[in-house]
Amino acid sequence: MDIVTGDDTEIEITLKIGDSVFEISDAAIVKAAIVNKFHTSILAGPITVSRLEVGSDWSKSLIVLKIPGRSTAVKITTPAKLEVQVNDAGKKITWFADVTLIQGLIQ
Numbered sequence: 001m002d003i004v005t006g007d008d009t010e011i012e013i014t015l016k017i018g019d020s021v022f023e024i025s026d027a028a029i030v031k032a033a034i035v036n037k038f039h040t041s042i043l044a045g046p047i048t049v050s051r052l053e054v055g056s057d058w059s060k061s062l063i064v065l066k067i068p069g070r071s072t073a074v075k076i077t078t079p080a081k082l083e084v085q086v087n088d089a090g091k092k093i094t095w096f097a098d099v100t101l102i103q104g105l106i107q
Helices: none
Strands: 002-005 009-014 029-036 042-049 062-067 079-088 091-103
Touching: 029 062, 042 062, 062 079
Parallel strands: 002 091
Antiparallel strands: 009 062, 029 042, 029 079, 079 091
16 A cells, blocks of 8 residues: 555555454554554554544444644655554554555645
């Protein structure tokens, strides 16, 4: 997935445990960040994900990430990872997805 640096980005993701969707409770804290491919530094974020975002359905582990452009206004164009973490009553699970940060050229 490509993310243009400095652009507002909206990403829909269905999180799974094994091959199954699950219910994310309303009390859960869901965060996301873009990290370098070596998992040693955060490039953008973290942001807190809202269950109220249009299109999300936490009962089916579907989340909508809205990453503001100011968060991705980095000068790096590189392969990276999208890290998503759900903390539900102290049970913490983390997922990673490959992303590429690309600099847009249109001013």
